[in-house]
Amino acid sequence: DAKTTQPNSMESNEEEPVHLPCNHSTISGTDYIHWYRQLPSQGPEYVIHGLTSNVNNRMASLAIAEDRKSSTLILHRATLRDAAVYYCILYTGGFKTIFGAGTRLFVKA
Amino acid sequence: NAGVTQTPKFQVLKTGQSMTLQCAQDMNHNSMYWYRQDPGMGLRLIYYSASEGTTDKGEVPNGYNVSRLNKREFSLRLESAAPSQTSVYFCASSEWGTTADTQYFGPGTRLTVL
Numbered sequence: 001d002a003k004t005t006q007p008n009s010m011e012s013n014e015e016e017p018v019h020l021p022c023n024h025s026t027i028s029g030t031d032y033i034h035w036y037r038q039l040p041s042q043g044p045e046y047v048i049h050g051l052t053s054n055v056n057n058r059m060a061s062l063a064i065a066e067d068r069k070s071s072t073l074i075l076h077r078a079t080l081r082d083a084a085v086y087y088c089i090l091y092t093g094g095f096k097t098i099f100g101a102g103t104r105l106f107v108k109a
Numbered sequence: 110n111a112g113v114t115q116t117p118k119f120q121v122l123k124t125g126q127s128m129t130l131q132c133a134q135d136m137n138h139n140s141m142y143w144y145r146q147d148p149g150m151g152l153r154l155i156y157y158s159a160s161e162g163t164t165d166k167g168e169v170p171n172g173y174n175v176s177r178l179n180k181r182e183f184s185l186r187l188e189s190a191a192p193s194q195t196s197v198y199f200c201a202s203s204e205w206g207t208t209a210d211t212q213y214f215g216p217g218t219r220l221t222v223l
Contacts, residue, residue: 032208043113043199043214044152051209087151091208095140095159096167099151 004088004100011106012078020073020103022088027068032091035062035073037084038102044087047073083107111135113215115200121221122190130185130218132200138213140206141183142167143175145196146217152199158183159206190222 005023012018024033034049048055048062050071055062061074075082085102092098116131134141139160144152154167158177172194174186183202187194198218203210 030208034211036212041217043201043217044212045214046211049209049211091210095142095157095165095206097152097154097212099144099153101149101151 003098004090006088006100006103009104009106011108014080014107014109015077018075018078018105020086020105021070023070024090025069027090033062033064033071034089034091036087036089038087039084078107080107080109113200113202113213115215115218117218118216119219121223123223124191126190127186127188128190130198131182132184132215133182134202135181136202136213138202138204140203141177142201142212143183143185144199144201145169146199147196155185192222194220195222196220
């Protein structure tokens with residue numbers, strides 16, 4: 001089964017960019033890479049997703065390696081409100097999703 | 110537009126008791142999901158409903174049953190609660206359930222089984 005690997009935690013200063021890595025070496029050709037984040041005591045919320053090309057939206061950017069075995073979520077200017085657990089998820093089709101343990105992002109003022 | 114709503118927010122049960130967790134979405138989505146999240150861990154899929162009238166097992170279905178009551182509502186039932194089912198339960202929905210789809214999550218139900 002496809003799996004994702006993320007660092008347990010990362011720290012950033014406010015107003016600085018943050019790069020959150022994810023390894024997914026067993027990804028298959030049709031698996032989409034999704035990122036969600038979970039604020040304390042809330043349900044996960046969608047951040048961004050992609051298949052092969054880099055993607056940008058108002059919240060973040062997603063950089064996908066050419067071999068698709070890794071990806072990086074980029075928050076361009078971290079704020080205190082971005083402190084959350086970030087999940088890199090593979091959508092493998094058949095309605096199955098693989099959630100890892102996520103990366104807890106700490107943002108310092 | 111409330112999105113995905115869940116009731117109750119909190120529940121304490123004794124071992125052996127039964128209960129039903131309710132979930133509703135107002136986005137006209139076809140697919141709905143139930144997840145559980147144990148402390149310090151990611152979410153694990155319990156059951157899902159690809160469309161109205163269908164349900165299927167996810168990764169951890171033992172001890173649970175589900176009902177897709179209509180397009181809006183998807184309930185999760187614990188027939189005989191066990192301490193191992195202490196967890197936070199999240200309901201989610203998506204338009205079609207394809208690999209490119211976004212899932213929208215509810216606020217969760219925090220369940221404790223004594």
